[in-house]
Structure formats: structure tokens, C-alpha cells
Amino acid sequence: MLIAEVAQYMVNGLVLGALVALPALGLTLIFSVQGFVNFSVAAQMTVGAYAAWAAGAALGWPPILIMPVAFVVPGILGIVADRLALAPVRRRPGAHTPLMLAVVSIALNLALENALHFLFGGDLRSFDLAVERDVSVAGIAMGPQQLRNLATALTIAVTLAAFFSLTRWGKAMRAVADNADLARLKGIEPARLAGLATFIGMGLAGIGGALLAIDTSVDPSTGSRLILIIFAASVVGGLTSLTGAVLGALVVGIVGEVALIVMPPVYQSLTAFVVILLVLLIRPNGLFAAVGVRR
Amino acid sequence: MITYLLFLGTLAGIYxxxxxGLVVSWGQAGMVNLGLAGFFGLGAYASAILSGAGVPIGLAWCLATLLSAAAGIAFCLLTRTLRGDYLAIVTLGFAEGLRLVETNERWLTGGSDGISGIRAPLKSLLPDAFPSLYLAVTWAVVAVAVVLLARxxxxxxxxALRAVRDDEQVAAVAGKSVMRLKCQAFGIGAALFGIAGAVYAHFxxxxxxxxxxxxxxxxxFLAATAGGYSRLVGAVAGALAVMTILEASRLAATAIPGLDAVEIAALREFAIAVALILIIQWRPDGMFRMTNQRAGTRPVARPVAADVHS
Amino acid sequence: MAKTTRREFLIHAAGAAAVGAAGFGPMRARAQDSGPIKIGMIIPLTGTTSQYGTTMSIAAKLAVNDINGAGGVGGRQIEVVIEDDRSNPEAAVRAARKLIDIDKVVAIGGSYASAVTSAIAPLCWESRTVLFTASGADSITRTPHQGYIFRTSPTVTLQGTRVGQFAREIGAKSFFFLGPQTPFAQSYIDIISTIFKEGGGTGGGLIYEEKRASYRTEVDQALRAKPDVVILGGYVPDTGVVLKDLFRAGYAGGRIGFSFGVNQVLAQAIPAEVGEGAYSLVPSASEESTAYKTLIAKMNLPSLNTYSCQMYDHVVLAALALANEPSAPINGTTLRDNVRAISQNRSGQQVFDAAAALKLVAAGKAVNYDGPSGPLEFAENGDVEGVYFRYEQMQKGTMALLKVA
Structure with missing residues (x-):
């Protein structure tokens, strides 16, 4: 009985982890290339959710077409916001630029959230997608939509892996992520890749937001439902490891759900925080980071 | 009107x-505390609960301050070997986690109902003079903090602190205990957040x-940055400026025709966020110049030392 | 008494001087003696509790139009000043101070979230300003408010009792409560448990963390108890997620929610089949009352949440109470002393229309105003009494009325 229960919760956690994986990947990618924690991923997830909703519910596009919209709109908005808000701060480099950028990105997050509130109001919107009943395999229930979310996340992760290992831009980005100084010696200028990293990173956040919104609803604070778990996933993954971000998301997702067996559900978010603390205490570089971030 | 101004003045003092606190930990030591709301809350709850249990208010304030400082130092030690980003995320997580505790441990904190009827010093004796008295008390705390910090x-x-902020390696080579300095600064910052919380709760x-x-x-963050982010007097001026912006935007927002109440409210929040972004964009020069002159570990003649480090 | 007046005069004089000095321009020394009568509204327009912000502010403004269209209060127009509470008690306190000290409002209405109401309540009674609130937490009227608080929303205890009774009515033998941590979550579980135990039933509850991305595991835990009915204690966004997860898990039992969680806003935010059959209990006017129907017709909506109806009534109650004693000074105390005279005067004429009620009051007649949010009768402690509930059910994506009781 208990085993079945644990297995079910692990599956629930896996599903949640898949949802977290894409934004965590985006956050990690931006951190790797740009060198700062961009807190505006939460609002960009919401942007992705609204973009997908506008394309799906308002324009009547089919689900297969709305995901690219959820990717491109926050991607472009991410670049614009980066140029307008963050680039002027970056142009004056100093020892604290990364932290300054993090602070600006928090303000950016607030600005985007309220811009959405201004444009769309506080109402809840939903997709015209039917909610399907769970299918049960060997006593473990799982929803078709959740399976598709998992598949979407995996497909995108594989596509990204291919991009990073096969293309010139991808290789350059991975080199920067692994070691910016070394990459510079090889003649790769991290700043040049910044725009691309932001586009892909925010685009991933947007898809994550759209998938989240299909499960929940579209409102100005959709993205904030997941933000703490996303940070936890990135930290667990070591902040600079792309594989680590995906694995970190799955770990944080599963730990959070399984913990409910022994813990009151009201403290579920606290598991994310506890996981961060434990990882920092035991493996300060993250569970999956190959390269150190100590300085 | 006068009550309103006294009220805002007190709140501005708390800000x-x-x-x-932010100037000490962020401006002077270069450590971002994104969980300052958590430390603020810790101080407020600690003081409210202690004074509710019969502890004299003055003692409750001191204990709240110490508790907050201890929490700050603990987090600093925990992330001592890591980049500042980790401390930022951990403190953010702390603030969220503490909020959960405040919401759910109803036996201690009253849950989301909160704690009401927190004792205020002298309020029962002098109900009419209370607003002005408390304004004076709050600004006395500000003044004491400014004088002690300046010294x-x-x-x-x-x-040494500024040397660490500007270049940890250089400072370490110069024989400074980097970790110790950073944690002290972070602890002082957290202590200030804690006492602000205590002052707020009883207000x-x-x-x-x-x-x-x-x-x-x-x-x-807006207040600290507007004031030049590493200056003490700047922080105080910044706090006053932020309170003015917050309250003046009420009047400005209603002046825009053709918008409904929700749009006005969202626009107001948007404007405050944009203000923070613009101020950080415009300001960084001033703060680096001023503090480097005082760092003292490197020749003053060197123009913008911060450019050297990447 | 004379002493107080002198002190007040000094404070006003000092205030006026400060205003002049601060450059705010010419200022009415005693603002409520001329110009429009101001009523403050503290409404969640942004933040987590802002789902009803738009309709709340429209309803309040509609009330102003109705009152002013009927001639205003003693020939003077009324005006509402709307402030955003940002779903945050700190912002609400600043807004309340501004309304009380700058606008010199006679009353503050709105006040939706319990934490917001608890935060601004002391400011109101200390400054002798009436507070009309739409919050349900029982603790609010237990404060020493000297009669300045009127609550138009039924208390948590009353709502919980009605929901528990209704759950038994539809034949449930066991229940499971799923709701976020709120001041009332545990009270709901206790109240409903007692009702079920009296009838030989059983039940339990689980308090979850709000704003999670999924409640699958919580739903799994709830369904393990195989309840006949699940009671949804959350606000709209989370209730939508819980309903989806219940649907996915194949739960076929009953679902009952509260007016703040299951309503038209939710019906539009979830696929029709997910919410189909879910019940909701909405505080309401009596069945024969035309007030609610008139209001939704004016707002051009098929239905309206009870909180926006309450905003309308907050403004109307303030206006009628002031009009009831035209000779008295226009302030919060006069307002407080006259609310019951127009809201629950047994010998008065029962009126459902704000404009008609105002005209009668102006003509010196006794009225008993029943608004779109209910009969509006207040107990000694300020709690609303004799509220009816609309029993609604979600059918094909809209809330259908089953009965009023």
C-alpha cells in the first residue's frame, strides 16, 4: 500500500518536475552565458502563458501551433527588456554588476507582471482544451495532458542538447557556460551570445508558463506559482549545468511530492528551500555541476 | 492631515x-539580501510575540534585533564559499519559508489572521501625543544607527569592508579575513532589518x-539605490523619496483620464518598478566613485577601480 | 465635550497650516461641510485577491450614480474615493490613513481580505470613521470597535454551517475539506465535522499551501478517504486547479464550494465539464427582492459576485444613513448611529431600490432598505443577520440558481 502510494507521488513529482525543467533550463542558460540570476523568468512565463492563450483561445489556433508562439513572444520580449533595462547596467562593469543585474531583473519582473495586469486585467483565463481523465497503469494514475507535458519537455530538452552539441552557436554557448574565461581565450565573446541565450532562455520559460497555464489558469501571477521551485532546481543543478537544471527540476519535483507522506502539505514549498540548504551544505557546487562556481 | 504626515514620517523612518541595513550589507560589503522582508518579519514577529508574553518592549526590541542578526550570520556562513548569487537565492527562500511558518503556526503567530492589539509604548497614557512621540522614537533609532554606522x-x-567588496582576492592577499568581515556586515544589516520590524510591529x-x-x-532597494546605495545619509533621503513617490503616485494616477481603477492601480505599480530600473541605470557612477575614495587599500589616484575587475 | 472640540479644532488648524506649508494649495479646513460627501473604498485592485477588483469598483461607482441621480444626501452629491489595497495590509493601512486624514471620509467600504480589514479596523474606530467590510473572519467584530464596524458578509461560522447542512441535504455521509491555510480553514473543518457527526456521518480535511502548480498529491490523499462530497475551501485560482485534479482523478462525488471560490469567475476559467455539477452557496438578497436583478441589469452582466454587490450596498448604506438625520453634522458617528434606522426599521417601508429609498428618506419617511447583497440587518456587534443564501450549481459553464433560502 505504502509502496503504491510512494510510486504514485513519485509520478506526480515527475510530472511537476517536467513542468519546472524548461524554465529552470532557461534560467540556467541565461546565468551561464550572462553571469547573473534573471528573476524576470517568472513574469516571462506568464507572458508565454498569455501569448499561448491569445493564440489558442482567442485566435483559435491548434495546440501544436501555440507552443512556438509561447516560445517566440517571451523570447523577443526578453531581448527587448534586456536591451532596455539590463544592458545599460551591464555597460558599466564592476565587481557587483551581477548582483545589480539581479536586482534590476526583480524590478523588471514586477514591471512585466503589472503591464500584463494593465493589459488583461485580473481575470482568470483558460484554454479551450478538454481536461482528460487519468489513465491507470499498474495502479499508478497519470493524465494524458501530463504525459504530453512530459513529452514536450523531453523533446525540447533533446532538441536543445542537439543544438548545444552539433551547432557552432550551441558549442560556443556551452563553452561559455563551462568556463567563460577559457572560452574567451578560444576567441568566443560571451557578450555576443547574450542575446541568443536570452531569447532561448526566456522562450523556454514561456513554454513552461504555457504548459503550467494549461494545468492551472492564465492570470497575471501564473508564473509566480513555480518560481521558488525553479530557483531550487537551478541551484540543485549547480546554476551553470544545463543537464543539472533538468535533473535538478526532477529531483525537487519528486522530493516535494513524496515529502507529503510525512509532512503537512502547507509546508510543501519549504521542501524546495530545505533542498537548497542541504545541497549547499553537502555539495556546494550543486549535485550535478562538473565545474566549480567557487571563487 | 497632520496625523497622515506623522504616520508617513514614521513609516519613512522605518524604511x-x-x-x-541594505547600505551596510549591499552598498558597503557587496552582499545582496533578497530576503530582507523575511528579516523584517522576523523582527516584527519576535518583538510582538515577546511583548505579548510580558517582556518589556525595550527588551523585546533588543531580542528581536539579536535574533535577526543571528539568522543573517547563519546564512552568510552557510554560503560562505559560494558566489553572491547563492546568498541571494537562499535569503529569498528564507523569506518565503518564514512566511509559511508565520501563516501556518497559528499557536505562535496567529496564522494569516495575524497578531492584533500589539502593545504600543505610551499609547494608553498619551493617546493624542502618540503619533508624534512614536515619530520621534523612530527617527531617534534612525539617528543612532546613522551615527554608529558612520563611525x-x-x-x-x-x-577593510570596502576593500573586500571591491576585490576579495586583493583584500585576502592584504591579510583581511574576508569571510569574517562579510558575515559581520551581513549580520549588522540583518540586525537593522530586525529592529525595523520591531519598530513597525508596535507602531x-x-x-x-x-x-x-x-x-x-x-x-x-529603490530607497537604497536612489540614495546612492552606499551612503548612509543617502539611504535616509532615499527612504523619504520612496515614501513620497508611493503616496504622490496616488494623486498622479487619478489624474489620468479614461482609465478604470484596476488599470490605474496596475500602472502605478508598473511606474514604481520602472523608477527602480531607471535609478539603478543612472546612478552607479556616483556610488562607486565615492566609496572608492574611502576604501583606502588602493591609491586614491586610481580613477574607477571597479573597471579593473570583471 | 468642549475640550474635545477645542482639541479637534487645534488639530485641524495645525493640519491646515501643514497643508498650506506643504504646498498642497488651498484646502477646505473642514472638508465635509461643503462640496461632495466623500466615502472611501479600499478595494483589492492588484495582487493575489484582485479577481473581483474590476466589478467591485464599477458597482461602487454605480451606487454613487444612483444616489446622486436621486438628489444626493441633503442636496449634496456624494463621491467615492477608491484606493487599491494591493492585497497587502501595509498598503491598505497607508490607503486608510490617506482616506481618513486627507479626504476626511465619513466611512470606508470595501475591505475584502480579512488581514486587510484587521489592519485598518483600529484606524477607523480611533478616528470615528465607519468601516463597512466584506470580510468573513469572526475575529473582526470581536474587536473593541464601539459600533463603527458593519459587516455585510456572513461570518465564517454561518457560511460553514450552511455548507455543512447543505452537504448533508444532498445525501452525503462523509465529507473531505480541501482548502488553503486561512484564518478560517480549521474552523470550517471543525464546524462541518460537528454537523456530520450529529447525523452519524464522518469526515476529515486537509489544509494545503496556496498557489501551488498542482494539487494532485493532495487530491490523491483526499480521495483515499472516499468522501461522498469534497468541500472546496479555496479562492478561485486554486479551486480551479483542485477541480481539474479531482476531474482527472475520476472523482464522481459531490463538490461544494463557498462564494469566494466557486462562482462565475471560476466557471469561465475552467472547462465546462470540469466544474459541471459543483455547488456554491452565495450570500444573497431574499427571493422576492428585485435589488440583485436590477443591479446586474444595470451592469449588463448575467450574474455578479456577492462582494461587488456588497460594495454597492456599502455606498448606499452610508448615503441613506446620513440622509436620515439631515440636521446632524456629517461625520462617522452620525453615520454609525443611523445605519440601523434605515437598514432594519421594522416599521419602515421595505425598499429594494437605492434611489427610491433615498427619496423616501429625504421626505422624512421610515424605510427598511434591502440591497442586492442581502436584507442588511445588523446585530449588536455589527455582524450581518438574516442573510439568505443563493444555492447555485455550475451547469454547462454558468452558475444556475437552484433555490434561495
Missing amino acids: AILAL LLRSPFGR TSYIAPDNFGVQITIYI
Whole structure:
């Protein structure tokens, strides 16, 4: 009985982890290339959710077409916001630029959230997608939509892996992520890749937001439902490891759900925080980071 | 009207204490505390609960301050070997986690109902003079903090701190205990957040978990940055400026025709966020120049030392 | 008494001087003696509790139009000043101070979230300003408010009792409560448990963390108890997620929610089949009352949440109470002393229309105003009494009325 229960919760956690994986990947990618924690991923997830909703519910596009919209709109908005808000701060480099950028990105997050509130109001919107009943395999229930979310996340992760290992831009980005100084010696200028990293990173956040919104609803604070778990996933993954971000998301997702067996559900978010603390205490570089971030 | 101004003045004083805390840890030592709302809440709850249990208010304030400082130092030690980003995320997680505790441990904190009827010093004796008295008390705390911090930052400790902020490796080579300095600064910052919370709790006489959300963090970062981010007097001026912006935007927003109430409210929040972004974009020069002159570990003649480090 | 007046005069004089000095321009020394009568509204327009912000502010403004269209209060127009509470008690306190000290409002209405109401309540009674609130937490009227608080929303205890009774009515033998941590979550579980135990039933509850991305595991835990009915204690966004997860898990039992969680806003935010059959209990006017129907017709909506109806009534109650004693000074105390005279005067004429009620009051007649949110009768402590509930059910994506009781 208990085993079945644990297995079910692990599956629930896996599903949640898949949802977290894409934004965590985006956050990690931006951190790797740009060198700062961009807190505006939460609002960009919401942007992705609204973009997908506008394309799906308002324009009547089919689900297969709305995901690219959820990717491109926050991607472009991410670049614009980066140029307008963050680039002027970056142009004056100093020892604290990364932290300054993090602070600006928090303000950016607030600005985007309220811009959405201004444009769309506080109402809840939903997709015209039917909610399907769970299918049960060997006593473990799982929803078709959740399976598709998992598949979407995996497909995108594989596509990204291919991009990073096969293309010139991808290789350059991975080199920067692994070691910016070394990459510079090889003649790769991290700043040049910044725009691309932001586009892909925010685009991933947007898809994550759209998938989240299909499960929940579209409102100005959709993205904030997941933000703490996303940070936890990135930290667990070591902040600079792309594989680590995906694995970190799955770990944080599963730990959070399984913990409910022994813990009151009201403290579920606290598991994310506890996981961060434990990882920092035991493996300060993250569970999956190959390269150190100590300085 | 006068009550309103006294009220805002007191609140601005509390914001000033918070901004001073940020100036010490962020401006002087280069450590970002994104969980300042958490420390603020910790101080508020600690003082409210202690005074509710019969501890004299003065003692409750001191204990709240110490508790907050201890928490700050603990987090600093925990992330001591890591980049500042980790400390930022951990403190953010702490603030969220503490909010959960405040919401759920109803036996201690009253849950999301909050704690009401927190004792206020002298309020029962002098109900009419209370607003002005409390304004004086709050600004006395601000003044004491400014004087003590100014003295501290002019001392060798302050110079070492700025040396660490500007270049940890150089400072370490020069024989400074980097970790110790950083944790001290972070602890002082957290202590100030804690006492601000205590002052706040006994002022409004009501606290709830929702009081300590992310908004206050944004406002304080805005205050500290507007004041030049590493200057003590700047933090105080910044706090006053933020309070003015917050309240004046009420009047400005209603002046825009053709918008409904929700749009006006969203626009107002948007404008406050944009203000923070613009101020950080415009300001960084001033703060680096001023503090480097005082760092003292490198030749003053060197123009913008910060450019050297990447 | 004379002493107080002198002190007040000094404070006003000092205030006026400060205003002049601060450059705010010419200022009315005693603002409520001329110009429009101001009523403050503290409404969640942004933040987590802002789902009803738009309709709340429209309803309040509609009330102003109705009152002013009927001639205003003693020939003077009324005006509402709307402030955003940002779903945050700290912002609400600043807004309340501004309304009380700058606008010199006679009353503050709105006040939706319990934490917001608890935060601003002391400011109101200390400054002798009436507070009309739409919050349900029982603790609010237990404060020493000297009669300045009127609550138009039924208390948590009353709502919980009605929901528990209704759950038994539809034949449930066991229940499971799923709701976020709120001041009332545990009270709901206790109240409903007692009702079920009296009838030989059983039940339990689980308090979850709000704003999670999924409640699958919580739903799994709830369904393990195989309840006949699940009671949804959350606000709209989370209730939508819980309903989806219940649907996915194949739960076929009953679902009952509260007016703040299951309503038209939710019906539009979830696929029709997910919410189909879910019940909701909405505080309401009596069945024969035309007030609610008139209001939704004016707002051009098929239905309206009870909180926006309450905003309308907050403004109307304030206006009628002031009009009831034209000779008295226009302030919060006069307002407080006259609310019951127009809201629950047994010998008065029962009126459902604000404009008609105002005209009668102006003509010196006794009225008993029943608004779109209910009969509006207040107990000694300020709690609303004799509220009816609309029992609604979600059918094909809209809330259908089953009965009023």
C-alpha cells in the first residue's frame, strides 16, 4: 500500500518536475552565458502563458501551433527588456554588476507582471482544451495532458542538447557556460551570445508558463506559482549545468511530492528551500555541476 | 492631515532603517539580501510575540534585533564559499519559508489572521501625543544607527569592508579575513532589518504574513539605490523619496483620464518598478566613485577601480 | 465635550497650516461641510485577491450614480474615493490613513481580505470613521470597535454551517475539506465535522499551501478517504486547479464550494465539464427582492459576485444613513448611529431600490432598505443577520440558481 502510494507521488513529482525543467533550463542558460540570476523568468512565463492563450483561445489556433508562439513572444520580449533595462547596467562593469543585474531583473519582473495586469486585467483565463481523465497503469494514475507535458519537455530538452552539441552557436554557448574565461581565450565573446541565450532562455520559460497555464489558469501571477521551485532546481543543478537544471527540476519535483507522506502539505514549498540548504551544505557546487562556481 | 504626515514620517523612518541595513550589507560589503522582508518579519514577529508574553518592549526590541542578526550570520556562513548569487537565492527562500511558518503556526503567530492589539509604548497614557512621540522614537533609532554606522565605516573595519567588496582576492592577499568581515556586515544589516520590524510591529499594532511580501523588498532597494546605495545619509533621503513617490503616485494616477481603477492601480505599480530600473541605470557612477575614495587599500589616484575587475 | 472640540479644532488648524506649508494649495479646513460627501473604498485592485477588483469598483461607482441621480444626501452629491489595497495590509493601512486624514471620509467600504480589514479596523474606530467590510473572519467584530464596524458578509461560522447542512441535504455521509491555510480553514473543518457527526456521518480535511502548480498529491490523499462530497475551501485560482485534479482523478462525488471560490469567475476559467455539477452557496438578497436583478441589469452582466454587490450596498448604506438625520453634522458617528434606522426599521417601508429609498428618506419617511447583497440587518456587534443564501450549481459553464433560502 505504502509502496503504491510512494510510486504514485513519485509520478506526480515527475510530472511537476517536467513542468519546472524548461524554465529552470532557461534560467540556467541565461546565468551561464550572462553571469547573473534573471528573476524576470517568472513574469516571462506568464507572458508565454498569455501569448499561448491569445493564440489558442482567442485566435483559435491548434495546440501544436501555440507552443512556438509561447516560445517566440517571451523570447523577443526578453531581448527587448534586456536591451532596455539590463544592458545599460551591464555597460558599466564592476565587481557587483551581477548582483545589480539581479536586482534590476526583480524590478523588471514586477514591471512585466503589472503591464500584463494593465493589459488583461485580473481575470482568470483558460484554454479551450478538454481536461482528460487519468489513465491507470499498474495502479499508478497519470493524465494524458501530463504525459504530453512530459513529452514536450523531453523533446525540447533533446532538441536543445542537439543544438548545444552539433551547432557552432550551441558549442560556443556551452563553452561559455563551462568556463567563460577559457572560452574567451578560444576567441568566443560571451557578450555576443547574450542575446541568443536570452531569447532561448526566456522562450523556454514561456513554454513552461504555457504548459503550467494549461494545468492551472492564465492570470497575471501564473508564473509566480513555480518560481521558488525553479530557483531550487537551478541551484540543485549547480546554476551553470544545463543537464543539472533538468535533473535538478526532477529531483525537487519528486522530493516535494513524496515529502507529503510525512509532512503537512502547507509546508510543501519549504521542501524546495530545505533542498537548497542541504545541497549547499553537502555539495556546494550543486549535485550535478562538473565545474566549480567557487571563487 | 497632520496625523497622515506623522504616520508617513514614521513609516519613512522605518524604511530608512531598512535602507540603512541594505547600505551596510549591499552598498558597503557587496552582499545582496533578497530576503530582507523575511528579516523584517522576523523582527516584527519576535518583538510582538515577546511583548505579548510580558517582556518589556525595550527588551523585546533588543531580542528581536539579536535574533535577526543571528539568522543573517547563519546564512552568510552557510554560503560562505559560494558566489553572491547563492546568498541571494537562499535569503529569498528564507523569506518565503518564514512566511509559511508565520501563516501556518497559528499557536505562535496567529496564522494569516495575524497578531492584533500589539502593545504600543505610551499609547494608553498619551493617546493624542502618540503619533508624534512614536515619530520621534523612530527617527531617534534612525539617528543612532546613522551615527554608529558612520563611525564604524570610517574605522579600519569600514575600509577593510570596502576593500573586500571591491576585490576579495586583493583584500585576502592584504591579510583581511574576508569571510569574517562579510558575515559581520551581513549580520549588522540583518540586525537593522530586525529592529525595523520591531519598530513597525508596535507602531501599527497589527502584523500579518502578507505584510512581509516581496513589495517591501523592492521599495527598500529603490530607497537604497536612489540614495546612492552606499551612503548612509543617502539611504535616509532615499527612504523619504520612496515614501513620497508611493503616496504622490496616488494623486498622479487619478489624474489620468479614461482609465478604470484596476488599470490605474496596475500602472502605478508598473511606474514604481520602472523608477527602480531607471535609478539603478543612472546612478552607479556616483556610488562607486565615492566609496572608492574611502576604501583606502588602493591609491586614491586610481580613477574607477571597479573597471579593473570583471 | 468642549475640550474635545477645542482639541479637534487645534488639530485641524495645525493640519491646515501643514497643508498650506506643504504646498498642497488651498484646502477646505473642514472638508465635509461643503462640496461632495466623500466615502472611501479600499478595494483589492492588484495582487493575489484582485479577481473581483474590476466589478467591485464599477458597482461602487454605480451606487454613487444612483444616489446622486436621486438628489444626493441633503442636496449634496456624494463621491467615492477608491484606493487599491494591493492585497497587502501595509498598503491598505497607508490607503486608510490617506482616506481618513486627507479626504476626511465619513466611512470606508470595501475591505475584502480579512488581514486587510484587521489592519485598518483600529484606524477607523480611533478616528470615528465607519468601516463597512466584506470580510468573513469572526475575529473582526470581536474587536473593541464601539459600533463603527458593519459587516455585510456572513461570518465564517454561518457560511460553514450552511455548507455543512447543505452537504448533508444532498445525501452525503462523509465529507473531505480541501482548502488553503486561512484564518478560517480549521474552523470550517471543525464546524462541518460537528454537523456530520450529529447525523452519524464522518469526515476529515486537509489544509494545503496556496498557489501551488498542482494539487494532485493532495487530491490523491483526499480521495483515499472516499468522501461522498469534497468541500472546496479555496479562492478561485486554486479551486480551479483542485477541480481539474479531482476531474482527472475520476472523482464522481459531490463538490461544494463557498462564494469566494466557486462562482462565475471560476466557471469561465475552467472547462465546462470540469466544474459541471459543483455547488456554491452565495450570500444573497431574499427571493422576492428585485435589488440583485436590477443591479446586474444595470451592469449588463448575467450574474455578479456577492462582494461587488456588497460594495454597492456599502455606498448606499452610508448615503441613506446620513440622509436620515439631515440636521446632524456629517461625520462617522452620525453615520454609525443611523445605519440601523434605515437598514432594519421594522416599521419602515421595505425598499429594494437605492434611489427610491433615498427619496423616501429625504421626505422624512421610515424605510427598511434591502440591497442586492442581502436584507442588511445588523446585530449588536455589527455582524450581518438574516442573510439568505443563493444555492447555485455550475451547469454547462454558468452558475444556475437552484433555490434561495
